[in-house]
Amino acid sequence: MPAAPVVEALDLVKTYPGGRGRPDVRALDGLTLSIPGGTVHGLLGPNGAGKSTTTKVLTTLARATSGVARVGGRDVVREADAVRRSIGYVSQGTGADPLLSPRENLVMAARLRGLSRAASSDRAAALVDRFGLAEAADRGAGKLSGGTRRKLDVALGLVGTPQVLFLDEPTTGLDPEARAAMWAEIRRLAGEDSLTVVLTTHYLEEADRLADGLTIVDRGRVVASGSPDALKATLEGDTLTVDLVEPTPDLVRSAVASIAALREVVVHVEGPTGRLVARTTDGPAVVGTVIAALQAAGVRHGAVAVSRPTLDDVYLRHAGRSWTSADVASKEVAR
């Protein structure tokens, strides 16, 4: 029997005023999800997909325009205070006062949650020890390295011994070493501490390696959900990728149209170049045929690769565009 959901949302809609006569922005467009307890659950999507807005609604920071959400069985609007007592939240920015030391930040957070002065000191000491912050514990938080500061942020999220920990893009801006350390910590939280961790990320690798379950979000809606392996398993066979020297989508499509072994053919235009991505049952067997067809049509190509399905392919199938192009498009909109 599957574990009871600890985080649930039904038909969440969140709109923001467009301003200056522009139409409203629909950040969430009927988002529904269910997250079982004691797991790491990834909210995956390109920038601007609605992940952070979802997290803000679930953590009571923002109020949905319509829809219902519960955390730990409590309504995030009507029982907001009770929800706040049962969660920890690590935002994209730091949550630490840069002029206070990590220890002082932790003690203050514990005091605000109702712990006595002695209990707050003990809690801070335990978290300093747990996150290996002893050396930095009494320096100004503003002077810490990015990785150490992120550890402090997570420690702050755990001060209230939450049932659910929300991590919003916890590894953005971290170097590979710090990112690996953060990944190990997140796994430990769900494993040893039996926490439910809700992780928003736009890193496919991060979601693939960390999450027990995934909700893939695009344009404010859930486009796919399940475990990373289950999602990839829905894509049978291989992914064939051919780098194109020139972006000529129509020519490329017509060149491979007659190859029956190819399906879900998509041609991406990426600036002055392009990429052909297609699904096929047996990648190595069809490579020669595809290259011959492209060359016969006069299409200049670069590297050719055959790979097992990735989350990028999952996203491509469900969202109808590649992860890279969605991410680039969202950044251009943001500009």
Added chain:
Amino acid sequence: MSTLTVTRPVTTPTRASWVTQTVEITRRWTVDAIRQPWGLGVAIIQPVIWLVLFGNVFSSVGTVPGFGTDDYLTFLVPGILMMTVLYSGAWAGTGFIDDIRSGVMDRMLTSPVSRSSLVAGQLVQQLLVCVVQGICVIGIGALAGARYAGGVGGMALAIGASLLLAAAFCSLSAAVALLARDQTALIGISTIIVLPATFVSTALMPAALLPDWVQSAARYNPLTWATEIARTAMSPSVDWSLVATRGALLLALATLVAWWSVAAMRTYQRSL
């Protein structure tokens, strides 16, 4: 999923009392202020410069017929006291903007902390700074030659009036910061309010020497109300009816603006 499954609510930890939360927030801002000594230093040095500057530039005003006293410095100290807390209060909202930018505000708002204690804690810290500023202004004024016939009680009453004025302007700055969320906007709005408020008041000049329209406008200026309380409190005979009426006006204003700043916190959250 078509319906929401009802899961059993988990046990929730306790939460701190409002007073404890406010004390902790006050402590946080106080430690921050102490660790930015240049900020505190400027807060103390600024009124000293004003006392010296205005005391010298306008010293001959004391000899103008209709001024009422030849001791301009004694006249000036209450005005400088109120100007000092007015300017300090006007920048109080910058801390909230820093918190919004850094993510501290989001963390606070997702924890079981009362919104009003977030506002009140910062306000109390600002008022503590104003007490220190008030003692410094009065002390330096005395060293420079000002005389306070009202004694210690008069000085305390003057500082009390300055705290009501500071509470109103700190809360105003906090509300603007939470609504505008932009440092440049806060600075611009504060400057538009504070500078005219200074000169359309009796802080530097008695009402009798102000142009008619300035006299009329100054009557509705909280800076004038606070300055008048301080002047009478530090004079040989206190006009208690003036203290009561101006004090009530300041108290009402401070309460109203403090309520608005808490409402602004909720408006900020609704915008997320």
